[in-house]
Amino acid sequence: MRIWDIQPGYLNSRSLLGEHRELHAIVSIIVNCKKGYARHPETMRWRGHQWALMQRHRILAEEMDLRGYREKSPVCLPTGAGPWPDGYLDTPDQQFDILARKYQNTSQGRIALPRTTQQLWSSHKYSVLARDPGAYSDIGKKASRWKGRQNFADLACRLTEITRCPPSAGCIRNTLQHMWGHVSDYYDFGESPPVSEWSLVRLLQETRRLACKKSESFLISSTALSELGAWL
Secondary structure (H helix, E strand, O other): OOOOOOOHHHOOHHHHHHHHHHHHHHHHHHHHOOOOOOOOHHHHHHOOOHHHHHHHHHHHHHHHHHOOOOOOOOOOOOOOOOOOOOOOOOOHHHHHHHHHHHOOOOOOOOOOOOOOHHHHHHHHHHHHHOOOHHHHHHHHHHHOOOOOOOOHHHHHHHHHHHOOOOOOHHHHHHHHHHHHOOOHHHOOOOOOOOHHHOOHHHHHHHHHHHHHHOOOHHHHOOOHHHHHHHHO
């Protein structure tokens, strides 16, 4: 039983669907006070963090939708926004190593597992921009000087923490406009209203659709392509 802390874009389809099933199992254990797996470390870690568990489910559902899976079992818990679990069973960098071993002879996720710190940063750029433009600039400057896996563990942890923060509507729009720039040339506007009049949901949906249709490599490798939808 495992709920990953890294973005689900890195999971292959089997792991993605597996986490979805196990998350529902943990919700059932917590809500219905079931004894089976009640003392499992993963179950214990999420007790008292129902909102975060529900949000993780939304993030999983967005990734599933991006890959063509229909999620028909929403998690609705009577709780307001709250904190995420304080610790990890395995740190984010260790989770990447676990997946690397697990996927050695099988299919990979939508986003290739990062071999370097710069690759890790590249996949998270837009997710960070949507929360903290200052952190986006700061990390970007530092990452440009890092070699190999220098500071990989620290960055993996920081990115996980940043992407748990709710982004503001203004920052989401700014980020989606940056993302739209990668695919806007493929869109036939016709009588469509200008992009500035689109809702955030439509802007993300059209960006996703064109990124997948045209296999736009940078966006396909971006965590933001799916996870931002969980916050709209």
